[in-house]
Amino acid sequence: MNRARTDCRLSLHGLPLRGRLTLMTTTVSAVLGCGLLLLNWLSTRQLLKDNRHLVDPASVAAPAQTEPIPIATPQGPLMPAALASPAQRFEDFQHTVLNDLLLRSLLLLAVFTALAALLAWWGSSRSLHRLSQVTAAARRIGTGSTLDERLGLTGPHDEVRELGDTFDAMLDRLDRSFTAQRRFTSHASHELRTPLTLQRTALEIPLAQGRVPADLRPAVQRALDANARSERLIAALLTLARGESTQLTPHPVDLACAARDALADLADEARTEGIRITADPGSAPVAGDPSLLRQIALNLLANAVRHNHRDGAVTLTTGAAGGLAFIEVGNTGRLLDPDEIPALFEPFQRGREHRSDGSGLGLAVVRAITLTHHGELTATPRPGGGLTVRVELPTAPPEQAPQSPASEGAASGGGLPGKAHR
Known part of the structure; x- marks a missing residue:
């Protein structure tokens, strides 16, 4: 039993939001319709009983009735209508009315439940359309290279519009933050290039002129290698910053x-x-x-x-x-x-x-x-x-x-x- 409930819950979770909303609305409509049908059937039966005296005045005094004698036939005993008592005829009438009412009510309930499902699907589709726009824009921005796209949702100021405006505000902050980060990386790399170039020149000139003692040459060469690695790193950072830029x-x-x-x-x-x-x-x-x-x-x-x-x-x-x-x-x-x-x-x-x-x-x-x-x-x-x-x-x-x-x-x-x- 618990496993069946778990499987049902998992299958419902697999439905899209539009399907779950439609299913929920249709279920509520069907349950309320069944309740209304039951109340209508019980009310009709009670009304018939309360007004029974209009059809069978003798039912008020409730005199003792003699049972009609059934007629034997090859198909079995048959109660002739002429021999049926007023009470029996009322019972047949009440049974026919209630059965017919139940059948017609069930047919109408099925029709209106189907209409409720269609209306729920249409209404949820219209309500979730702008939410789909938010999802599509977020997917495009998430897989793209820039943050310059905005949702700009129009329509009523409801929860979806508020979500879109909040999303746009978040994109503005992210765009400013990433732009500032790229600008800082680019400017810092440019500023670091000049002192590194000066350091490399200051090391290369005496080394090329032979004015560096032999015991210091390995240290100077290591400093030049470190300087070269720093220049390559700065060049790479500049390339990364330019690669992330949209001004191409x-x-x-x-x-x-x-x-x-x-x-x-x-x-x-x-x-x-x-x-x-x-x-x-x-x-x-x-x-x-x-x-x-x-x-x-x-x-x-x-x-x-x-x-x-x-x-x-x-x-x-x-x-x-x-x-x-x-x-x-x-x-x-x-x-x-x-x-x-x-x-x-x-x-x-x-x-x-x-x-x-x-x-x-x-x-x-x-x-x-x-x-x-x-x-x-x-x-x-x-x-x-x-x-x-x-x-x-x-x-x-x-x-x-x-x-x-x-x-x-x-x-x-x-x-x-x-x-x-x-």
Whole structure:
């Protein structure tokens, strides 16, 4: 019994809110209709009994009646109507009236219950329509890269309108907070670049002129290495801040060109580590920021090379299908649990196997740039170990001729680093 109740409760919880409201309203209407039907039937029976004397005046004195003699027939005894007493005729009349009343009432109850269900479904649909708008907008904002969309619900000032206004106010606060965070990261990175450049210059000049004692050269070299890592980290933070920004001027770009540039930049590093790279750079025209799109290819390939084992393999593919351009990079490496994948795209997450020159921002930059360009990023662990990352972006209009990201970035003076960030 308890298990049946639990199963029923679970099945009701699986219904949408509109279905539960309709079911609840229909049930209430049916229960109230049954109660009204019962009261009507009992009232009619009582009225007939109270007014019985109008049909059978002899029932007031209630004299002793002689029982009519039934007529024997082959089908059984038959009570002739002429021999039936007034009391018997009233009982037959009352029974007919109550049965007919019950039948008609049940038919009317079924019809009105069906109408109540239809009206409840229609009313709940109209009431929940604006709530569906809130849900759809929240889903778009949650999967998008910006917080500039607002609900702006219209209509009566009811609970749904209040929910929409509260949601818009929350988005305003989040947008201001994220904008301030990106602005702080960008400004702080710019401000830190100057002292780091001065420190590097102050160390490189005496080292190049041979004015540093031999016993101090290792310490000076370590300071230069630390300075270089700091500059790469700052450059990565600047790229991340710019990738999360919505102030982009799109240009036609071919991801195949970005992939070739990334291959040229990382060829020496892959050769040193014994990593074999297999590339199939098919045409993948998109519209976006050339220097940022170059960072997608560079960071994905650098992540695949650096998070690999000795004499491992990397595959790089670009192309277009179904109105989307894509770049896909896969690598060998350690076995990954699917639960680990989301954390890899968070800032400063290097994974278990990483080199000291990585900042942990490479895949975070890829995700930020992908979302800013209204694309989709998927990562899948490989059965034999390693990871496959695929970035899909809307293709550029056919009349636009894609340009090389490297040349476009140089023309715009983007100032982005030539090294990948992970």
